[in-house]
Amino acid sequence: MLEIAVMLVAAxxxxxxxxxxxxxxxxxxxxxxxxxxxxxxINSIALILLYxxxxxxxxxxxxxxxxxxxxxxxxxxxxxxxxxxxxIE
Amino acid sequence: xxFTIELIISALLIFGGLFVxxxxxxLLRLQDFYVRLHAPTKATTLGLGAIxxxxxxxxYHMHGYVSINELLITLFLVITAPVTAHILAKAAMxxxxxxxxxxxxKHLIESAxxxxxxxxxxxxxxxxxxx
Amino acid sequence: MSQISRGISRVxxxxxxxxxxxxxxxMLNSTTSLGHILxxxxxxxxxxxxxxxxxxxxxxxxxxxxxxxxxxxVLKDIVVANIEVAFLVVGPMHKIKPGLIAVxxxxxxxxxxxxxxxxxxxxPGTVSADVSADEKWLYVHVLNMPVDEQEVIDWIxxxxxxxxxxxxxC
Numbered sequence: 595m596l597e598i599a600v601m602l603v604a605a606x607x608x609x610x611x612x613x614x615x616x617x618x619x620x621x622x623x624x625x626x627x628x629x630x631x632x633x634x635x636i637n638s639i640a641l642i643l644l645y646x647x648x649x650x651x652x653x654x655x656x657x658x659x660x661x662x663x664x665x666x667x668x669x670x671x672x673x674x675x676x677x678x679x680x681x682i683e
Numbered sequence: 684x685x686f687t688i689e690l691i692i693s694a695l696l697i698f699g700g701l702f703v704x705x706x707x708x709x710l711l712r713l714q715d716f717y718v719r720l721h722a723p724t725k726a727t728t729l730g731l732g733a734i735x736x737x738x739x740x741x742x743y744h745m746h747g748y749v750s751i752n753e754l755l756i757t758l759f760l761v762i763t764a765p766v767t768a769h770i771l772a773k774a775a776m777x778x779x780x781x782x783x784x785x786x787x788x789k790h791l792i793e794s795a796x797x798x799x800x801x802x803x804x805x806x807x808x809x810x811x812x813x814x
Numbered sequence: 815m816s817q818i819s820r821g822i823s824r825v826x827x828x829x830x831x832x833x834x835x836x837x838x839x840x841m842l843n844s845t846t847s848l849g850h851i852l853x854x855x856x857x858x859x860x861x862x863x864x865x866x867x868x869x870x871x872x873x874x875x876x877x878x879x880x881x882x883x884x885x886x887x888v889l890k891d892i893v894v895a896n897i898e899v900a901f902l903v904v905g906p907m908h909k910i911k912p913g914l915i916a917v918x919x920x921x922x923x924x925x926x927x928x929x930x931x932x933x934x935x936x937x938p939g940t941v942s943a944d945v946s947a948d949e950k951w952l953y954v955h956v957l958n959m960p961v962d963e964q965e966v967i968d969w970i971x972x973x974x975x976x977x978x979x980x981x982x983x984c
Binding site for chain 3: 701702705706708709712713714715717718720721722724725726728729748750751752754755761762764765766768769772773776782783785786787788791792794796799
Binding site for chain 1: 686689690692693696697699700701703704706707708710711716719720723727728730731734735737738741742745746750752753755756759760763766767770771773774775777778780
């Protein structure tokens with residue numbers, strides 16, 4: 595049963611990633627695109643964790659943690675750039 | 684692995700997957716940026732939290748110890764998600780991203796943009812109503 | 815006596831930060847072995863020493879127990895209200911009536927205001943957009959505004975702001 599659930603959730607996450615990609619492409623404003631990118635980061639963390647369950651190994655947590663941190667920093671840096679015009683003042 | 688544990692893990696996984704999907708659907712379907720901000724920041728964080736708990740339960744049953752790493756990821760996301768949302772809202776206001784037509788109290792966005800108090804606008808609005 | 819405490823505060827300028835650094839280090843490695851405890855303690859001593867000049871004065875948490883209950887209240891709200899928002903998002907779009915409100919703040923410092931704004935953002939249905947420069951108004955975007963906007967303001971003030979106020983005692 596667990597394998598079916600993992601496959602189902604993997605399909606859901608892939609659909610979610612495609613929807614985010616769509617918003618990334620059509621987003622009318624740069625802010626929309628950043629938001630879509632941020633959501634993509636979170637969804638890919640979920641996908642990596644799911645892959646960890648599928649392979650029955652805890653190795654992927656480190657990768658998930660790294661993506662979480664880099665995703666946050668890059669989103670904030672993009673937002674800051676839109677706000678001020680440069681990143682480091 | 685016993686059936687109950689498997690059931691719990693599967694239920695948590697599907698709950699989380701549904702929320703992540705709903706967040707992404709919201710990101711695509713909703714009509715203006717400020718409304719769109721609601722869906723991904725929250726639904727997605729909750730969904731990811733559920734998937735992380737499922738993964739924790741699974742790893743506990745595979746290896747016999749609780750790996751606290753996942754808890755750290757959840758904590759980190761819960762702390763950082765509002766910060767991202769806030770800075771994106773600020774950037775959107777700075778660039779005067781359009782609000783939906785039927786948004787109420789639209790005038791507040793201008794005073795929020797320059798970080799002023801809303802009072803004068805409120806009074807004006809009330810006067811307008813009375814007139 | 816005061817000399818000893820001064821000496822301690824010179825070696826450990828931020829004791830709470832030192833302890834949380836140690837805990838996070840142990841969580842990252844998910845172990846409690848002696849070597850990692852030692853290394854974590856060293857990090858917990860030296861990083862605050864390096865960061866002490868950067869510190870901004872912040873009000874202390876006066877009631878840790880209240881803070882714990884606050885966390886649970888917020889967690890419950892996140893789960894319950896997220897389901898409502900999920901139905902709104904999947905349902906018909908014309909039902910959503912967004913709106914902006916300005917919440918008057920009784921809090922006086924940056925840290926309590928940050929905590930309140932983050933809570934408002936994490937609880938579904940509301941996103942805090944900005945704080946006025948004099949820190950007296952919090953602008954909040956509401957996903958689905960009830961007819962009476964005072965309801966939302968009262969909800970935020972009673973459920974969250976009063977608790978934050980108690981926690982920080984200001």
